[in-house]
Amino acid sequence: MKIYEQFSIKLKAALSEKGFTQEGLAKELGVTRSTISEWLNGKIPSGKHLLKLAWVLKLSLDSFFSYQEESISVPQHRLKGNAKLKHEYIDEAIELAKNFLFLFSELDEPDYSGQISFHGKTKDVAIKIAKILRERVSVPKDKPISYGNVFEIAAKLGIFIVFVDFEKTSSYAAHTQILKHNVIMVNKKTNMLDLIFIVLHEIGHSICADNLNGDVNGIDEEKFCDLIASYTQLPEPYIDNIYEACSGEKPANIINTLKIYSRENYHAMYGVFKRIKEKYKDDLSLQKVKNIGGANTNLVKTFYSLEKIFTETNNPFEYIELFKNLSPKYFDAILKKIEEKKITKRRLAELILYNPKILIDEIYAVLKYKEEI
Amino acid sequence: MNFVITDTCIILMLIRIQPLMFKEDKYKCKCPPVVFSELLGNNSPFRKKYPFIHNYKQYYKPYYLGKKKEQVKFYEEEISKIANANGLGVSSVDVHVLAVSLVFGHSLSTGDDNLIKLATEHFEVENISALGIINYWLENNLLDWSDEKHDLLFCWKNDKEHLQPKEEIKKFEKLTKRKFFT
Numbered sequence: 213m214k215i216y217e218q219f220s221i222k223l224k225a226a227l228s229e230k231g232f233t234q235e236g237l238a239k240e241l242g243v244t245r246s247t248i249s250e251w252l253n254g255k256i257p258s259g260k261h262l263l264k265l266a267w268v269l270k271l272s273l274d275s276f277f278s279y280q281e282e283s284i285s286v287p288q289h290r291l292k293g294n295a296k297l298k299h300e301y302i303d304e305a306i307e308l309a310k311n312f313l314f315l316f317s318e319l320d321e322p323d324y325s326g327q328i329s330f331h332g333k334t335k336d337v338a339i340k341i342a343k344i345l346r347e348r349v350s351v352p353k354d355k356p357i358s359y360g361n362v363f364e365i366a367a368k369l370g371i372f373i374v375f376v377d378f379e380k381t382s383s384y385a386a387h388t389q390i391l392k393h394n395v396i397m398v399n400k401k402t403n404m405l406d407l408i409f410i411v412l413h414e415i416g417h418s419i420c421a422d423n424l425n426g427d428v429n430g431i432d433e434e435k436f437c438d439l440i441a442s443y444t445q446l447p448e449p450y451i452d453n454i455y456e457a458c459s460g461e462k463p464a465n466i467i468n469t470l471k472i473y474s475r476e477n478y479h480a481m482y483g484v485f486k487r488i489k490e491k492y493k494d495d496l497s498l499q500k501v502k503n504i505g506g507a508n509t510n511l512v513k514t515f516y517s518l519e520k521i522f523t524e525t526n527n528p529f530e531y532i533e534l535f536k537n538l539s540p541k542y543f544d545a546i547l548k549k550i551e552e553k554k555i556t557k558r559r560l561a562e563l564i565l566y567n568p569k570i571l572i573d574e575i576y577a578v579l580k581y582k583e584e585i
Numbered sequence: 586m587n588f589v590i591t592d593t594c595i596i597l598m599l600i601r602i603q604p605l606m607f608k609e610d611k612y613k614c615k616c617p618p619v620v621f622s623e624l625l626g627n628n629s630p631f632r633k634k635y636p637f638i639h640n641y642k643q644y645y646k647p648y649y650l651g652k653k654k655e656q657v658k659f660y661e662e663e664i665s666k667i668a669n670a671n672g673l674g675v676s677s678v679d680v681h682v683l684a685v686s687l688v689f690g691h692s693l694s695t696g697d698d699n700l701i702k703l704a705t706e707h708f709e710v711e712n713i714s715a716l717g718i719i720n721y722w723l724e725n726n727l728l729d730w731s732d733e734k735h736d737l738l739f740c741w742k743n744d745k746e747h748l749q750p751k752e753e754i755k756k757f758e759k760l761t762k763r764k765f766f767t
Contacts, residue, residue: 259667259708260687263660273663277670317672555674556700562676568628573594577745 220254222276226269240268283316283391284309305386308376308397311562314554315545316391323370327422333436341419342443345412354449356477362408362415363538365444366396371418373411373539375400375518375566384410387417394418400519400566403512408478412441442487445479451487455495458488463501470504471511481508522566528574531567550580588713588721590616591682591695593623597635598715598741602734603722604644611727614718615648615691619678653688660684664708673703686710694718696746715741716749716757716765723760730761742766 227237234252238245241264251257257265266273286302328344330337348368349361357365366373372395378386384406385398396414398407416437454473458466470481485504492498525531536543546563549555555563560579561572590596590607596616599606606614624631624638631638650657661677661684668675675683679700686693686704692711693704704710713721722728741747747766754765 259664260710262667263663263687263708266663267656267659273666314669314672314674317669549672549674550699553699553702554672556676556679556703557697558676558678558700559674563674569630571630571634 219256219276220252223251223265226271226275230269232269237265237268241265283313285389286386301381301383301386304378304380304383305388305397308378308386309388309390309395311376312372312374312395313390315542315549316393318552319391319393319545319548322393324422326369328369328419329423330419333420333431333433335431335439338416338436338439339443341416341440342447345415345440345444346447351447353447354453356447356450356479357408357412357445359404359408359478360537362411362445363540366411366415367540369415369418370394370541371396371415372541372545373398374542374563375539377401385414387414387421389421394421398518400517400522402518403515404518404521405474405478405512405515406480407518408445409441409480409483412444413437415444416440442483446484446487448491450477451484451491454484455488455492458498459492459495460497463497466498466501467504467507471507474508474511475514481511519566523569525567526569528570528578531565531570532575532578535564547579550576587613587615587689587691588694588718589682589686589691590614591620591679591693591700592697593620593631594696594744594746595694595715595718596621596624597631597638597744598746599718600641600644601637601737602719603728604641606644606718607646608644611725612722614694615685616645617678617681617685618647619681621645621647650685656688657681657684660688667707668703671707673707675700675703679703683708683710714749714753715746716753720753720756720760723757730763735761735763738766 226232227234232240234245234248238248241248241261243261247261256262262273262276266276284306286305326348328341330341345365346357349357349364351357351361363373370393372390372393374395374397376397376399378384378397378399378401382401383399384402385396388395388397396411396418398411398414402410414437417433419440420433420437454470457473458469461469467481470485474481474484482504485498485501489498522531522534525534543564546555546560550560557572557576560576565572565575590599599614603612606612607616623629624635625642661680664680664683664687665675667673668680682693682695683704685691687708687710692713693700694713694715694717695701695704696715701712704712719728723730728734738747749765757765
């Protein structure tokens, strides 16, 4: 947002409307008449005088300035059909995104060089996009995506990952665009077992939002993004390997096998089982497996939340390294603000420090002065 | 003019030198409750690192905005708009202390260079350093300097807070006839 000109025109109108003379206003504000005259001729007052002026005239500063057009959006297509995202989710996402607006106000335009274009939201297209994403981080064909891979994919697509508290809606994550930059807001309370899929799903929304071919037809975007996430995280050879390990086993053994694979590779049991059942629908032994949801719930309980991961170290260097690896683009934007001296320590703490054992002064010293603690 | 103590570090630096700094108006120090609670909140990292602060909880006195409460609230909203329009990253506490300083005509006291820059450049709010406050107390005979108090300055060095403004160091040495650090 940038303040536009025309301040003097709006001030003149406000004085006339409120019945103030230049002398009267000067007296109220404790400035000279010539100062008021300068303002009426186009000079913008300092912040101190602007505030007093607004208070005396009982007007918000919005009355004096115009702001750039709406700079935050949650893409509208997510309101369609039976999409999970309801209005309250969008409202909270936009409210949270406002906290990050200042980071983007002076950044260059987004870099679209890593963009993926597609026609039609179909399963085949989702699988193709998944293949491209996996190739970009060179994952072996039979391996699931790791934590490192998913954040690397986001960085390569120019996506900012930020961490927030969705206190009202408990959303896992939300994709938004701030001044055209793709931003994924991830709930700090998200369980690490769910994290990869959730971030990949939101990456899907970023890809859709940037698609040069516009809002193409096809299946609902939520389902399309689920497919992108599923096929990126869990490649077909990996699904086949799990099936081979489960095939012909009793239901309890199948559940145990799924649990082992899920725990080792950080994915939910439900999603992988759904893929196996879809692919091997003629295998009747799979139909006998019940209560995957319950087993998955128990497995989730053995994993930490993202928030907990941030509190594992007391060392500011290690903490910064962790943060940088999770969100390099966001980290760079914060560093830029520090270099420009445009962020206070408390704001920095709100944006970056989720560990009560570390002092913001320690983080600040490392980032600003590269000091040893 | 009062000093709005905006930093936990400044409280830690001064409260052992003059425990009554918030209790008695003559010391001119005001501190928002939210800043003091950063020191003693349940998750505060300061509690373990500076255990002496527990002994000073009783010396804290919150300030009241009284009739100016509405104006402070108005200023807070508008300061946030100015900050956003200028791409400045400020927290709600920063906005509050700036609003209080502007409405009451107080100085800030913070060691955060970026907050000082923002306060002085955008809002013409002055900043006073921790040593500047000590000098004010000394100049107004509100403080007797002693060996015990002088020793407390060494804690500043441990916390890398000894980099005080040169003119204040000079004034301090003149007022106390002691070297700031020997």
